[in-house]
Amino acid sequence: MEAAIPNPPVSICRARVVGLDRYGSPSACTLSNGTKMNLSRLLASNLAIGDEISFPIASEQPFGAEILITKHAARTAPGCLYQARVGYVGRPKPDKRGQYFVCAEITNSGLGISAILLACDVLRGYFFRLPISEDASHQPTLYAILRVPPTASAAELRIAFKLRELELRSVQANAEQLRALECAFNLLGHPELRACYDQLVSNREVPAIFPYGGFGSLFVAGDLASDGRSFFARRIIAFLPQRTMRRFHIPLRHCEFYDGHAIGRDVRRKLEFWLDPALLNARWDATWNQWKHLLPTKLDVEGTFVECGKYRKRRGAWELARWETALPARLKATLPANFEQQVEAARAAYHRFGQYSRALDQVRRCLEHRALGKSELERICAGLRIPGDFDITQINWRADYDPFFYTQLARRARRIYLFRSEYIFDLERAVIVETPQLGHATYVFAKPRNMESFLQLYTRSSKEQIRHNRDNVAERLGFLGRVIHGNNPRAWLKEVRQRIGEKLDFSSVLPA
Numbered sequence: 001m002e003a004a005i006p007n008p009p010v011s012i013c014r015a016r017v018v019g020l021d022r023y024g025s026p027s028a029c030t031l032s033n034g035t036k037m038n039l040s041r042l043l044a045s046n047l048a049i050g051d052e053i054s055f056p057i058a059s060e061q062p063f064g065a066e067i068l069i070t071k072h073a074a075r076t077a078p079g080c081l082y083q084a085r086v087g088y089v090g091r092p093k094p095d096k097r098g099q100y101f102v103c104a105e106i107t108n109s110g111l112g113i114s115a116i117l118l119a120c121d122v123l124r125g126y127f128f129r130l131p132i133s134e135d136a137s138h139q140p141t142l143y144a145i146l147r148v149p150p151t152a153s154a155a156e157l158r159i160a161f162k163l164r165e166l167e168l169r170s171v172q173a174n175a176e177q178l179r180a181l182e183c184a185f186n187l188l189g190h191p192e193l194r195a196c197y198d199q200l201v202s203n204r205e206v207p208a209i210f211p212y213g214g215f216g217s218l219f220v221a222g223d224l225a226s227d228g229r230s231f232f233a234r235r236i237i238a239f240l241p242q243r244t245m246r247r248f249h250i251p252l253r254h255c256e257f258y259d260g261h262a263i264g265r266d267v268r269r270k271l272e273f274w275l276d277p278a279l280l281n282a283r284w285d286a287t288w289n290q291w292k293h294l295l296p297t298k299l300d301v302e303g304t305f306v307e308c309g310k311y312r313k314r315r316g317a318w319e320l321a322r323w324e325t326a327l328p329a330r331l332k333a334t335l336p337a338n339f340e341q342q343v344e345a346a347r348a349a350y351h352r353f354g355q356y357s358r359a360l361d362q363v364r365r366c367l368e369h370r371a372l373g374k375s376e377l378e379r380i381c382a383g384l385r386i387p388g389d390f391d392i393t394q395i396n397w398r399a400d401y402d403p404f405f406y407t408q409l410a411r412r413a414r415r416i417y418l419f420r421s422e423y424i425f426d427l428e429r430a431v432i433v434e435t436p437q438l439g440h441a442t443y444v445f446a447k448p449r450n451m452e453s454f455l456q457l458y459t460r461s462s463k464e465q466i467r468h469n470r471d472n473v474a475e476r477l478g479f480l481g482r483v484i485h486g487n488n489p490r491a492w493l494k495e496v497r498q499r500i501g502e503k504l505d506f507s508s509v510l511p512a
Helices: 041-045 120-126 142-146 154-170 175-188 191-202 288-294 339-355 357-367 374-383 392-396 403-410 451-459 463-468 470-477 489-499
Strands: 012-021 027-031 036-039 052-056 067-071 079-089 100-106 115-119 214-224 230-241 243-251 255-257 262-266 271-275 298-314 317-326 332-334 415-419 422-426 430-434 441-446 479-484
Touching: 027 041, 036 041, 079 115, 079 230, 079 298, 100 120, 100 214, 115 120, 115 214, 120 230, 142 154, 142 175, 154 175, 175 191, 214 298, 243 262, 255 288, 271 298, 288 339, 339 357, 357 374, 357 392, 374 392, 374 415, 392 415, 403 422, 403 430, 403 489, 415 451, 422 451, 430 451, 441 489, 451 470, 463 470, 470 479, 479 489
Parallel strands: 115 230, 271 317
Antiparallel strands: 012 027, 012 052, 027 036, 052 067, 067 079, 079 100, 079 214, 100 115, 214 230, 243 298, 255 262, 262 271, 298 317, 298 332, 415 422, 422 430, 430 441, 441 479
């Protein structure tokens, strides 16, 4: 067993500031060791001659991501300033005095500081724009910034934000006003953060949370602990979340609908976003969750996402689950032009499933034991007095099925068979068994001489028997292999087309 190789120690530069140019481009300072270093405007405005600067010379972080400033200059209060990249920020918990605080993890610290401890009152003043003490100067509420009452709906909040933004831009308002407006909507436009804010307004004893869970660059003023491992922050000077611009398509059935708002989740990309009726120009209610799986609609989403996280216990150990959440002020979502027709069609199909549920249950029981072709199913449905325009292929469709996999194979199939929760496609050169769901795989078989014999053998076999060729069942079925449903559907389609011997058009199989 090899011994673990320890990480090499990080060199740290510690020097006093002997020269400072705040108004240069860029701002810069000169250190006592003769080094001249560039600074951000924010750092330069909080620095003075005589202060001591400490920063890691070589680390995994980019230069300037972590820096500790010890205030020694005359006419300044003693203490420290600390800038670092933080990861997950925990939920509020009480200290020995019963006062609530949160702990921000430092990622890849070169100075040996592992956490920034922030009192909830500090969060209350910086993020939620609420006075720390009752006798503090008055600050407008987030609702006042948006010019809406506290009872405003999610849609009314967005409309107010857009109107106020247009108004400020028309009068060429300064960046600070626009930033305050956007921050107000990013908090009130997120239902969980809005609930926290409403509680803080009514009761200042309620512990504040760190919005969106941290993950970004944090610049604070406070004191370094005697052991050098923790930094006690008295004030937040600035926080810049880790932002990513994203644009993607997501099926509308992946959204959960509530009265007045909805939340969409892309499990594959680990993304989530909140929707309101004003954003989509559509109204909904919680009943949409009953039939949304019948909607083929895809939502075009574009926005700025920030990283979030939460610790969850799995198999006896705590693991950090990470995802990204869209900022409400930077979110755009577009529906297709025929969206209303798709909604009506999905509602009608759901109504029909309920209207003919007993007859359809009889058909499903037949599919548990044998594979039936689409034409044969239509004859059975006619005998059960189910209308001929009923799409029988949806009889075993489930909420988490992806139409892409089904559609690509159905357009190539000569005949389609249904068996349990699967679709069997009889193609020109192969047979494919498909469960159109992420996490499953497409099973490809050689073209059989007799389709009926193939179906009889397949329905008596399990997937495990086929994969391991037990009793030579894979050989008898002509099993050619599986194509996993990965993160890129186009890559899946390219491999399927190669398996079935279809000529590839290079431009049609490029990754999305």
